[in-house]
Amino acid sequence: MSILDNIQKLLNSQGKSQSELTEYLNIKKSIYSDWKSGRLSSYNKYLPQIAEFFGVSVDYLVNGKDDFAPRITSDYVTFPVIGEVGAGYSIPAVEDWSGDTVDIPLSYLKGRQKEEFFVLKVTGDSMYPKYQDGDKVLVLRQSTLNHSGQVGVIVYDGDIGTLKRIEYAVGEDWLRLVPINPNYPPKKIKDAELEQCTVLGIPKLLIREIEE
Numbered sequence: 001m002s003i004l005d006n007i008q009k010l011l012n013s014q015g016k017s018q019s020e021l022t023e024y025l026n027i028k029k030s031i032y033s034d035w036k037s038g039r040l041s042s043y044n045k046y047l048p049q050i051a052e053f054f055g056v057s058v059d060y061l062v063n064g065k066d067d068f069a070p071r072i073t074s075d076y077v078t079f080p081v082i083g084e085v086g087a088g089y090s091i092p093a094v095e096d097w098s099g100d101t102v103d104i105p106l107s108y109l110k111g112r113q114k115e116e117f118f119v120l121k122v123t124g125d126s127m128y129p130k131y132q133d134g135d136k137v138l139v140l141r142q143s144t145l146n147h148s149g150q151v152g153v154i155v156y157d158g159d160i161g162t163l164k165r166i167e168y169a170v171g172e173d174w175l176r177l178v179p180i181n182p183n184y185p186p187k188k189i190k191d192a193e194l195e196q197c198t199v200l201g202i203p204k205l206l207i208r209e210i211e212e
Helices: 003-014 018-025 029-037 042-054 058-063 191-196
Strands: 076-086 101-105 117-123 136-141 150-156 160-168 174-178 187-190 198-207
Touching: 003 018, 003 042, 003 058, 018 029, 018 042, 029 042, 042 058, 076 136, 101 136, 101 198, 117 198, 160 198, 174 191, 187 191
Parallel strands: 076 117, 076 160
Antiparallel strands: 076 101, 117 136, 136 198, 150 160, 150 198, 160 174, 174 187
């Protein structure tokens, strides 16, 4: 398998997207397309960062060993999983630590402080297949979105917390919560209902345990 085959294999197995990878590398999405088409081979200079993104060795990316050859590091920070966020529309946003924790490599914080993040557990399947029931997400605390259509953690109707694509139009009094799973309908929130909406943050890292 080629380097790009191994990268695609990792994207699929870890539930990550090409957009997340290009954002992590701070490159245009079109560059990744050029890599796949063979027009560019500049991915070679990004191999250390790509390996860091997936938590594997450069050797795995190049040689495609059968195991994932995890990169061993002591530079990590431990986060409590402080509660659950519904992928549906009916889960109250309650901070309730059960004792569950996750260890995140310090490099994944990209120079930010631990206090700027929190970790939640996903329940439900309305954001399937990108986010699955039982996944954990590292969320960057942020009270606004970077653009319409971005996935965010939002509390609405006073206490309902959900993970959705959030669409809006600047200057208009509405937003729409859009599931990825087509079996679930979008939900529009408008006018006075917006006063009970609060954006808590945007997911920056997906943590998924693979069952054998």
